[in-house]
Amino acid sequence: MAASNICSRWTLGSMLDYFIPKEMLSDAEQHRRARLFMLSHAFGPLLSSSLPIYIYVANIARDYRVGIFLLSILAFWVYPPILRATGRYKILAIVSIQNVAFCVIWACWSFGGLLAPFLPWILLLPLLAFLYLPPIGHVRNILLLEIFGSLAILVELTLASDQLPWVDLEQMQVIGMISMASVAIYFGVMSLYFAKLFREQREFSRELNALVSSSDNLRNLTAAAQQAGAAKAGFIAGMSHELRTPLNAIIGYSQLLLEEAEDEGDEESSADLGQIHRSGTDLLYLIDKILDYSRIEAGKMPSNPTLASFSSVFARLQAETLAVSPELELRLASGGSEDDTVMLDWDAVASIIRNVAASLATKDSAGRLEIAAIGENGAFGLRLAQFDSQGDAIPLNLDVELFSDESDVSPTKYGSTAIELALAQKCLQMLGGTSHFATHDDGARCTVIAFPASSDEPPLPLAA
Amino acid sequence: MPLILIVEDNEMNRDMLSRRFQRKGLDVVCAVDGPSGIEAAGEHMPDLILMDVALGDMDGWEATRTIKSNPMTAAIPVITLTAHALESDRKKSIEAGCCEFETKPVDMNRLFEKISQFIQI
Numbered sequence: 001m002a003a004s005n006i007c008s009r010w011t012l013g014s015m016l017d018y019f020i021p022k023e024m025l026s027d028a029e030q031h032r033r034a035r036l037f038m039l040s041h042a043f044g045p046l047l048s049s050s051l052p053i054y055i056y057v058a059n060i061a062r063d064y065r066v067g068i069f070l071l072s073i074l075a076f077w078v079y080p081p082i083l084r085a086t087g088r089y090k091i092l093a094i095v096s097i098q099n100v101a102f103c104v105i106w107a108c109w110s111f112g113g114l115l116a117p118f119l120p121w122i123l124l125l126p127l128l129a130f131l132y133l134p135p136i137g138h139v140r141n142i143l144l145l146e147i148f149g150s151l152a153i154l155v156e157l158t159l160a161s162d163q164l165p166w167v168d169l170e171q172m173q174v175i176g177m178i179s180m181a182s183v184a185i186y187f188g189v190m191s192l193y194f195a196k197l198f199r200e201q202r203e204f205s206r207e208l209n210a211l212v213s214s215s216d217n218l219r220n221l222t223a224a225a226q227q228a229g230a231a232k233a234g235f236i237a238g239m240s241h242e243l244r245t246p247l248n249a250i251i252g253y254s255q256l257l258l259e260e261a262e263d264e265g266d267e268e269s270s271a272d273l274g275q276i277h278r279s280g281t282d283l284l285y286l287i288d289k290i291l292d293y294s295r296i297e298a299g300k301m302p303s304n305p306t307l308a309s310f311s312s313v314f315a316r317l318q319a320e321t322l323a324v325s326p327e328l329e330l331r332l333a334s335g336g337s338e339d340d341t342v343m344l345d346w347d348a349v350a351s352i353i354r355n356v357a358a359s360l361a362t363k364d365s366a367g368r369l370e371i372a373a374i375g376e377n378g379a380f381g382l383r384l385a386q387f388d389s390q391g392d393a394i395p396l397n398l399d400v401e402l403f404s405d406e407s408d409v410s411p412t413k414y415g416s417t418a419i420e421l422a423l424a425q426k427c428l429q430m431l432g433g434t435s436h437f438a439t440h441d442d443g444a445r446c447t448v449i450a451f452p453a454s455s456d457e458p459p460l461p462l463a464a
Numbered sequence: 465m466p467l468i469l470i471v472e473d474n475e476m477n478r479d480m481l482s483r484r485f486q487r488k489g490l491d492v493v494c495a496v497d498g499p500s501g502i503e504a505a506g507e508h509m510p511d512l513i514l515m516d517v518a519l520g521d522m523d524g525w526e527a528t529r530t531i532k533s534n535p536m537t538a539a540i541p542v543i544t545l546t547a548h549a550l551e552s553d554r555k556k557s558i559e560a561g562c563c564e565f566e567t568k569p570v571d572m573n574r575l576f577e578k579i580s581q582f583i584q585i
Contacts, residue, residue: 244547245474248569252480255572259487284569304552323574347552 016042019080021087028204029134030089032197036131037093038080039193045076047182048103051118054178055111060171065110072103093132094142100124101150105157113158117176120183125150127187131194229298236294243287251280289419292351296426303430305345310373310382311338313346317353325361327389328369335372335383342380344451348431349382352424352449356396359420360386367394374448379460381433381450383440396447398425398435434459466583467491469510471501471527472545473519477568481514484572488585498522502530505537511583515562517546517553525560532561541582545570 016038017025024030052070055061076099083092100121107118129143258273295301314332321330330353332338353371360367366389374383386394398421428435432452440446450459468490472478482492493508495501498519505513513531517524524544531537543564544557557565564578579585 244568245476249476249480251569252477252484256480256483256487259484281569302552306552306555 019084021083021089023087024089028201032201033132033134034083034089035197036190036194037083037089037096040128040131040190041076041079041096043189044186045073047186048121049073050182051107051175051179054175058171058174060175061111065106069103069107069110072099072106075099090133090139094139094146097125097128097132097143098146098150100128101146105150105154108154109157111175112172114154117172117179120180122151122154124183124186127190131190232294232298236291236298236300239291243291244284247280247284247287251277251284254280286419289355289423293419293423293426296423296430301348301430303345304347305343307341307343308346309339309341310349313350314338314371317350317357320354321357325357327366328357328361329367330357331368331370333370333372333383333385335374337375337380338373340373340375340380342375342451344380345431348427349451351427353382353384355420355424355427356384356386356398359424360394376463377460378453379450380453381448381459383438383446383448385440385444385446393445395437395445397421398428398447398449432457432459438463465489465491466511466585467493467508468579469493469495469501469504469508469513471495471498471504471513471519471524472516473497474516477516481570488576490585498524498527498530501527502534505531505540506534509537510540512579513540513542515542515544517544517557525556525562528557528560528562543575543578 013035016035019038020031020034024034049070052066052073055069056066076096079092079096083089086092104118104121104124107121108114108116110116111118125143125147129140129147133139133143254273254277258270258277261269261273292301311332314330318330318332321328353369357369360369368387368391370385370387372383374381384396386396388394425435428449433449435447435449438446438448448463452459468485470478470481470485470492472481472494473496478494478496482494485492493504493510495504499522501513501515501519504510513528515524515528519527528542528544531540531542538561541564542562543566544553544560544562545566545568546553546557547568554565563582566575566578576585
């Protein structure tokens with residue numbers, strides 16, 4: 001397994017890329033050229049060094065000419081580390097082509113002049129120039145100068161034939177075949193590799209085009225979703241007003257008539273009007289919750305972070321709860337951070353607690369909700385534990401989604417509904433907070449709510 | 465008999481509140497928006513003002529600030545009525561100079577308790 005991992009890590013491509021500068025890796029075209037440069041410098045010397053080695057082994061020549069020929073070929077292995085160390089690709093590519101020109105001129109001059117079997121290698125110069133370098137005006141001029149200069153030197157050296165070292169051309173027949181085979185293999189390998197890279201690049205371009213097309217589609221869909229969201233928010237705002245106004249009137253007038261009926265001692269009317277009043281109040285409560293939920297979902301609930309401590313917010317919540325559900329006790333437990341001043345949308349925090357308390361009140365009117373403000377190392381949150389009238393702990397699961405098939409939450413079951421918990425969860429999501437079950441030091445199960453320090457950070461983990 | 469000024473743009477709410485207060489033996493005058501509320505406050509010098517927040521161009525907070533900035537009407541207690549029990553709404557009301565804050569739909573018993581802190585009913 002380890003061996004296969006190493007193999008998968010050390011591919012030919014990754015080994016070649018090791019020497020390529022990072023800025024070239026990020027550009028597909030430059031990366032392709034650098035890969036060819038590296039491939040040529042890695043395997044070219046292996047192939048072409050067979051020529052001086054054969055000359056030496058076949059005893060055609062065993063002097064400085066063979067040594068210089070071999071060294072000028074092996075010099076190509078120095079280029080990759082220099083490239084990695086300096087990152088000067090273009091200069092190295094030009095020098096490398098000049099290095100090839102030197103090898104060819106030296107081999108031809110040393111072993112037969114224009115009749116030498118190494119002459120076809122001169123064709124490598126334009127090929128390498130095409131593969132290594134971009135078609136930029138001044139670079140192209142330098143290379144043309146280099147190629148024609150090399151040819152001129154070779155012709156000049158050959159024409160001055162009295163300066164050519166002596167060589168037995170009959171002995172060069174075998175090496176001529178090796179040379180031709182080497183140059184053919186070199187051309188073939190380079191062409192195949194170029195074709196492979198070209199194909200990969202074309203695939204990449206096709207995928208890129210597909211991604212651009214998908215991205216356009218996503219942009220259109222996002223715009224449509226935003227438009228739908230804005231329409232939904234507009235509908236909710238309008239509907240909120242349209243529903244609440246007549247309901248307020250129903251509730252207000254029914255209460256007025258109820259009081260009049262009570263004053264007149266009309267018990268039958270009082271009972272009927274009481275039903276209308278209670279139903280109106282229940283309906284308004286439910287509509288308010290659903291509208292709040294929808295408003296948060298549409299991202300239209302205003303956020304108003306302020307600096308305050310939990311203890312100051314709790315005092316008001318406690319008074320509210322006492323007024324609405326006298327049998328339900330809201331208790332501030334010691335958490336150590338109740339007087340810490342924290343920047344939070346306290347309206348949303350109050351809404352979470354108000355809804356948790358309301359959900360408890362619908363289950364058991366004589367329950368108790370204990371809340372502690374906790375914090376450590378810059379994290380801030382709340383620890384919530386709820387108990388029924390017998391003092392038994394009630395699990396508090398805030399992971400509730402309204403309108404979900406997996407949830408038994410139904411907004412129509414007012415009176416024993418869990419819509420309050422769904423709304424508490426929505427408020428928590430709006431604040432970017434998280435909740436989880438935990439066990440307090442005293443062994444009691446509780447729910448820990450953690451708030452983020454800022455809107456673009458996740459909340460820090462908090463222990464109970 | 466104590467006089468209450470109701471500044472409320474919704475006709476049904478005005479009617480409902482007026483009748484409820486009158487049943488409690490209070491005198492009532494009404495205004496339909498911020499500017500007419502400010503004018504009515506100066507003209508009638510009520511014992512208490514019940515100010516709706518959502519009133520149109522001039523909201524209830526701005527009308528309250530104007531009333532409080534006039535030495536003649538500055539001492540009149542103002543209770544605001546808002547649609548949501550938001551901490552931010554409560555703060556804005558206090559900052560504008562209101563002495564109490566009540567949410568809609570109005571719970572009359574709770575409202576009477578709050579009113580009784582300022583006037584005899």
